[in-house]
Amino acid sequence: MAAQERNTRDRLLDAFEKLLVTAGSRAATLDAVAAEAQVSKGGLLYHFHSKDQLVDGMLTRLREQGRADVEKMRTAKKGPVDFYLTTSINTGSDFDRALIAAGRIAQENDSRASDALGDLREWWFAVLLDHLQDESLARTIQLIGDGLYFDDTTGLNEKNALKHVRDVLTRLGAL
């Protein structure tokens, strides 16, 4: 009975995210989420009364994780640009998973998810702009980050992508 660090609620959200990321939204059913979290369906519905509430719970947690990430980015040793690009590649962290999961939900026409993702993007951009004082460069770097992120989530992983980007950004004096 020991060795179970996270509480059930978080484990359910973890399971929901994992299914969304690895198998897509069609596979992320209540039954599947409950099974993945090793909880009965009744147990799931005790914590989240509907699938909608599951989504809400996930997005609320995402915003919290996002605030922490932005803070880390702002104070990163190697600077926010390097931090942003490095973490745009899916490292398999909890935050990465939550981000990808929210993307899946956003695609189902769910404005709650698009809003959350849009807010995160604004926070990141503000840090980039504050550091670079160059809107075009900040926007372009954000797009590169989006590209890295997109490639990762679509399984189009190009191993040396980050190296090439660093090369180009060095030419621009942005790194």
Place this chain on the structure above:
Amino acid sequence: MAAQERNTRDRLLDAFEKLLVTAGSRAATLDAVAAEAQVSKGGLLYHFHSKDQLVDGMLTRLREQGRADVEKMRTAKKGPVDFYLTTSINTGSDFDRALIAAGRIAQENDSRASDALGDLREWWFAVLLDHLQDESLARTIQLIGDGLYFDDTTGLNEKNALKHVRDVLTRLGAL
């Protein structure tokens, strides 16, 4: 009965893509596709005996569209870089829709879709590399294109994004 340009088979594929893009894969059911194309369910299953065959049909058409797009990119008046970036933004063309739709399918762990998208990416990259003769720059530009594409499909539309990218790429001498 006139005024119906496309044949039923294509209209079914169009409807499938449209549903995938605007409402996500959960909404793209056989019933919904048939209704969207104004065809009976029996009619749909006459052309495509299963949902799998619908996907196959879509991906086959996508590769054809892709070959045409790469050819246009190679011979574009303003050069392949400008063409690639401009068309990375969703213009609402048939090809854009097919691309986004395939992305949705790829996320459901469907390797056929990932393979098709991977091939397209390789074709584009080959043209960029051939034109620029600079791997880092070519990769970075492809990432920017992916970023533009990603933002568009996630509803994170930044209106002036392309302007900013052009600005930065001009500094690099890539445009």
Place this chain on the structure above:
DNA sequence: TTTACTGTACCGTCTGGACGGTTTACATTC
């Protein structure tokens, strides 16, 4: 006659959700 459908009636499985228990931890009362 063949091709290209429409329309209806099904079937088995999956899905979101409702509901009625059960166990455990802890507080309250006597």
Place this chain on the structure above:
DNA sequence: GAATGTAAACCGTCCAGACGGTACAGTAAA
């Protein structure tokens, strides 16, 4: 400190509707 109460944290089962797919009878044009 034994008896009682109560709320949290579940489990297991059931159900209506949706889903992918089948089957088939009929129609209308080429």
